Amino acid sequence: MVQRRKNLSWVGWMTGLLVALSSSTALAADTSAEEEVRYHQLADGETLGTVAMQYQVGIDELLTWNDLESVHVPPETTLVVKSSEEVQGPSEPLPVIHVIRRGDTFEGIARRYGVTIRQVQRWNRRLNPRRLQLGAQVRLHIPGSNGKSVSWGAANGGRLYNGVAMQTTPGMRVRNVARSYGTQRVVRLLQAAGADVQARWPDAPDLVVGSLSVRNGGRLRPHRSHQSGRDVDLTYYHRGNVELPDFRDMSVEIFDAVKNWHLYKTLIDSGQVEFMFVDYQLQRSLYDYAISIGYTPEDLEPILQYPRGANVRAGIIRHSRGHLNHVHIRFTCGPEDRNCH
Ligand SMILES: [Zn+2]
Known part of the structure; x- marks a missing residue:
């Protein structure tokens, strides 16, 4: 549910009018600077994470605006959603x-x-x-990138303009900030999805965030990709809400199909995931779980490579060697990204 209310004082209105009278370009600038406050009452099935995703704001911003310390809020809470702080860096070539x-x-x-x-x-x-x-x-x-956060070029030969350092937020623990730069869009989406899991399962552990990209992108050893702020490595959820200190090999027995499925489905439903590398045997757990909650094999065809074989190029979630202890997610090129492929 959305209500709109303009947070515009009399002085602000007068200033806006004067600026508007002085030139038409100033009018456009003034409209965007004017702070719009929206109110969103949580409906059934919504969490702080889904709201952050819906409004494309940071989960940290949402917590700050609402003076909250955690993502656990009572049902039907009304949240304040302000205008998001957009990254504004240099725009030199x-x-x-x-x-x-x-x-x-x-x-x-x-x-x-x-x-x-x-x-x-x-x-x-x-x-x-x-x-x-x-x-x-x-x-x-x-x-240049007009000061925006931009993924440039290919994931295995690109750069990152005005990347945002991902910080630890509810559900996502960042191990090394220097290797955790992504585009603003990617960082926000990841944080919102992690917060959504934690809001639904209060005992869910934080995931460990491995590499995204370095500050300006480019080579990040030992990876070939991770060069343009659109790749991330994450731990898997471990059954029994065991908090993993680092990447650890999974098996079907300890792999938490419920939370992993929820996280991946949320990200995929955003339309911003190109592919995910998940070991083939773990895909079986995801598949069996999805079927158990009502998905049909046809529903799962575009999502999971399983059961077509580990070498078949199909599905967003695919097998790739070396992904028994972490999932690798490649996000799509966003509207701000340049020469992105
Ligand atoms: Zn990776």
């Missing part, structure tokens, strides 16, 4: 070195990085475009 590989041309490079051929020539006057040597370095200045 990002310098990138492209190393020439077989078949590269200035034209192809320009297309790949979203710049013009003339720009590539201007930045690389000492290179002869008709005689590019393998291993030669091409300097580029890829376009």
Whole structure:
């Protein structure tokens, strides 16, 4: 349930009017700066996590606005939802070195990085475009991000502009902040989904957040991906609400299919997950549980690779070696992301 109420004082209204009279562009700026407060009463099945997702705000913001210390609130609580704090970083172009590989041309490079051929020539006057040597370095200045948090390029060869360091929030424990940068959208979504599990199951342990990306993206050893703020590694929920200090190998016996399914389904339903790597034997637990609560095999086809075999490229949740002790989630390219693939 949503009610809208404008938090606009008389002085604010007068100022807005004066600014509006002075120019039309100022009017647009003033409208966005004006703080809108919304009230949301929790309906059946909703939690702080689902509200954070619905309004695309941070779970930490929601806790602050409502002066709450945990996500456990009585049913039908009315929450205050304000305007979210958007990341606003520098918008300078990002310098990138492209190393020439077989078949590269200035034209192809320009297309790949979203710049013009003339720009590539201007930045690389000492290179002869008709005689590019393998291993030669091409300097580029890829376009800025308008200060927004942006995933740029490929997950295994990209960058991250104005990334947000994921902090520990209810349900998600960050191990190393320096390796936990993602786009604002990805960080918020993860935090909201973790908080949602904890709101539904008060004894649910926090998940350990392994790597996302480093501050500006780029290579993060030992990973090949995790370069553009759209990949994350998480522990699995362990049965009996056992809190894991770190990644630990799972088996069907200790894998908590109920909470893991809920978390993955929530993320997938947001429409922002490209794929998840989950060991094939654990997928069976997810499948059996989903069937037990009423999903049909047809419902599960687009979601789970199981039971089609660990080598079949199908389903958002897929097998990949090395994922018995953690799930790897790749998020989709968002509307702000650039040259993202
Ligand atoms: Zn990973």
